[in-house]
Amino acid sequence: METGEEFGPWLARQLKLAGKTQAELAKELGLTRAAVSAWIAGRSTPRPTVMTEIADALGTDVGTVHTRTTDTQAGLPVTWYHRPGYLDGGRDLGNAAAFAFDADVQVLARETCQNSLDERLTENGRPVRVRYTLHELTGEHLDAFREAILWSDLFPHYSAVSETAANQKVGRVVDAGVRDMYERGRLVLLRVDDYNASGLTGDDYADGKFAAVVRRQLESLKSGPAAGGSYGLGKATLWATSALGLVLINSTLSVPHEGRTERRLIGRLELPWREVDGRAYAGPAWFGRPDPDTQGADVARSWWADDETVKRLHLNRENGEPGTSFLIVGAHDVASLEGKASYEDGRQRDEEGPEDSRGIERMHHRLVEALGRDFWAAMVGGGGRLPLLEASVRAMRNDEVVVAETKVDPSVEQPSRTRALRAHYEGTTVDRLTESGQVASRNVPLKLPLTGGARGATLGTHQAVLLVTEADGDRDTPVNQVHSLRGNRMTVRKATVPNLPLGTNPFQAVVLVGEAAGASAPFAKEAEDFLRAAEPPEHDRWGQTEELTLRWSPSAYRRIQNLTTEVNNAVRELVARPRRGRNEGGEVLSKALTVKSRPKAKVPSGPVVPELDALDATIGDQGEWLITAEVRIGRGDEIVPMVPVAQLDVRSGGRPRLDWAELVAVDGCEVENGVLRFPPGTRRAKFRGATDVSSHPVRTTLTRLVVELRAGKEA
Structure with missing residues (x-):
């Protein structure tokens, strides 16, 4: 028989749930209060015959008392607690953190998979395993789920929000989600499970991972500089992806809480301010067991659920490995619904099948695509190194498989870059590309600024690793791109290399910075800290941020621009085709040509000032001016060095x-x-x-560019 929690803590919690004191239990059992106190303190345990009497007193069966793997059903039931309206009359019309992201499953995949990577248990060296399950409910399956989440208690709150939906963005989304469920008779659940992760450890209210995710906003409790998240915003994508603003959670803990680790459940609802039956509610609500330690037991806390409850809530996990399951209720994907993403998986689709099923197939495809694009490097191993991540996606409808579980394969999603990274791990890279399939490696410097130091002061030089290889096939697109990543190996920056020589063969490149370049790389941890501070909440680029300015200097971002320049120069050198010598081209051709030489013209003496002869300018993807300029130079003994100067054309005054x-x-x-x-x-x-771009005083599309060549070593 499986034994769960220690008897003392378990009994103390059951007494709280049942609203009984130690003295009252002792009286019912015909024992002294000291005997009950000794059980709770762990100094002794009751005899088997007394166990039966304790079960009767708590209104449960004796097996529950012996195993202690769940709470008794006596006492306070699981219910919804809605936060009361503010006494000062303030109103929150939605969670501002959720507006930082779109309701897009690809954004969800990026943020949730990053969080799972950050919470990976590193002691065993195994990867964190993340699985996404799309599950569509209709008919009796939908009815059973709504009963399990106490939908009848929630419906008045949704109705109140719908009445004011026209004036609120959140209200309009929620109203559309409720109407879709009733009109189409279906509900899409999207569950995100991770295994070999820390789980939501800690107390319900005190500092800890549980409170950071479930109770608080804008709190990030990430360990180590290699963590991807830093703003505490990523969790908001869970609620942003729910058209009903509802997420249920089941966590298996890596560190016991209240003597337990499995089936810690809680739910959180995000709605705007509303009035129901004349009473105002502030916004969020929690699905849990009323906390007997609070006045009137009005606050809901997490509870330890039984297997049957977990199954009814569609939160069952496949094993007892630590990690967390997030169930997004009413999942919607705006990009998929609007047809913004192309859908093609090479399989014959049943066009006469239900539209809803094809909808979750599209969502399945987009999830696989996003995971392969953003986390391919974390899934690559080699040279005795295990991957950091395994990811898969599956789709179901009423417990029947619609799309079988698809394990994301980096060698399929990113074949060239996967080959490059494996070659780096296995030590098979070369200095220059001479044959098909080779991977060239080059170190590129990142000069790190001194924290809080003077402008231009350098802490040290970190050597990032650049990998370049030829692009493979039509699937490996877009070509000629550099993927930049750091310690957790999530792709942060994707950029096309500009100004490539004509005729360059298609290639792909990877830049490993910080701990991704190797723990032994000089200043690896400092580079992680610096680049993490340079990432916005979307974690999709490195550039100027407020944190970078405050901790380093307003010009610290230029170190990253210099790294980009070094990378682009190195890529252009590695992919350039070798030039032919003057004598190459064949002996026959040489003999067939007759070249008459002319006497050389007299070269004028004195310095020559080059002139700008032609200029081509376009606006880049980031809003920067991209120019190609040609210079004409007269004959002379000495050519004056010139400084190109870019300015904005204005009607009056000096040009910026x-x-x-x-x-x-x-x-x-x-x-x-x-x-x-x-x-x-x-x-x-x-x-x-x-x-x-940061030096542009106005939007580039509203300006005209002037380029001058000025003589001299200094501008």
């Missing part, structure tokens, strides 16, 4: 000057600290540049 984020020599010149230098005898030169 823009900074260069990147300045690259293409032909006939070299770039050194922003200065163009020309070898003697050069007649024409070409360079490219990209402006720094």
Whole structure:
């Protein structure tokens, strides 16, 4: 027989739930209060015959008292607790954190999978396993689930929100979700399970992971600089993806709480301010057992559920491995519903099948696509190194499989980059690409600023690792991109390499920064800390942030721009085709040509000032000006170095000057600290540049660009 919690803590909680004191239990059992106190303190345990009497006193069966794997059914029942309206009359018309993200399953996959990676148990070295289950309910299955979540108690609150839906964004979404459930007779559940993760540990109210997720907003309790999250916003995607604003949670803890680890349940509802039966409610509500320690037991806390309750709530986990299951009730995917994403999985679809089933098939496809795009590197192992992550997606309808569980395979979703990362782990990279299938490796420097130091002060240089390999097939698109990632191996930045030489073969590249470059890399932890501070809440780029400015300096982001420049220069060098020598081209062709030489013209003496001869400019994806300029140079003994200057054209006053984020020599010149230098005898030169968006005083599309060449070493 399985034995659960220690008898003392279990009995103390059951007395609270039943509203009984130790003295009252002792009187019913015909024993002294000291005997009951000794049980609760753990100094002794009752005899088997007394166990039966305790079960009768608590209104449960003797097996529950012996195993103690669940609470008794006596006392306060599981119910919904709605936070009362504020006494000062204030109103919250929705959770602001949820507005940071779209109701998009691909955004959900990125945020939830990142959180699971951050909570991975590292002691055993195994990956965290994340599974997404789409489950559509109709008919009696839907009725049974609504009964399990006490829908009749919730409906008046949804009705109150619907009455004011026209004036509230959250209200309109909730109203549409309720109407969809009734009009179409269906409800989509999306469950996110992780295994080999820490679980929601800690007290219901005190500091801990449980309170951070269930009770609080904008709190992030991530350990270590390699963690992906830092804003405490990612959990809001769970509620943002629910058209009903409802998420149920079942957590298996890595550290016992109240002597228990399995089936810790709680639910949270996010609604705007509302009035029901003349009483105002502030917004959120919790589904749990009333807390007997609070006045009037008005506050709902988590409870330890039995197996049957877990199944009825569709929160059953496959084993007792630590981790958490989040059930999003009324899951919707705006991008999928609006047809913004193309759907093609190569399988014959039944066009006469239910529209709802095809809907969850599209959501299934988009989840697999997002996981493969953003977390491919975390799923790659090699050279004795295990992956950090395993991910899969499945779809069901009324407990029947619609789409079989699909394990996300990085070698299918990102074949070229997977090959590159494995070669790095296995030590099979080369210095330069000479054959098909090779992976070239190059170190690129990231000069880290000194925290709180003077402008320009450097803590040290971290060596990031650049991997470049040829692109594989049509599936490996878009090509010529660099994926940048740090310690948790989630792709943070995706960028196309600009100004590639004509005829460059399609390639893919990866940049490993911080602990992703290896724990032994110089200043790896410092690089993690710096780049984590440079990420916005979406964690999709590195750039200027408030934290970066406060902890380092307003110009600290330029270190990242310099890293980007170094990476792009290294990529262009690695993928460039070798030039032919002057004598190459064949002996036959050489003999067939007759070249008459002319006497050389006299070269004028004195310095020559190059002139800007042609300029081509476009606006890039980030709003930067991208320019390609040609320079004409007269004959002379000495060519004056020139400084390209980018300015905005204005009707009056001085022209605002823009900074260069990147300045690259293409032909006939070299770039050194922003200065163009020309070898003697050069007649024409070409360079490219990209402006720094942060130096633009107004939106780029509303401006005109002026580029000048100024003589001298300094601008």
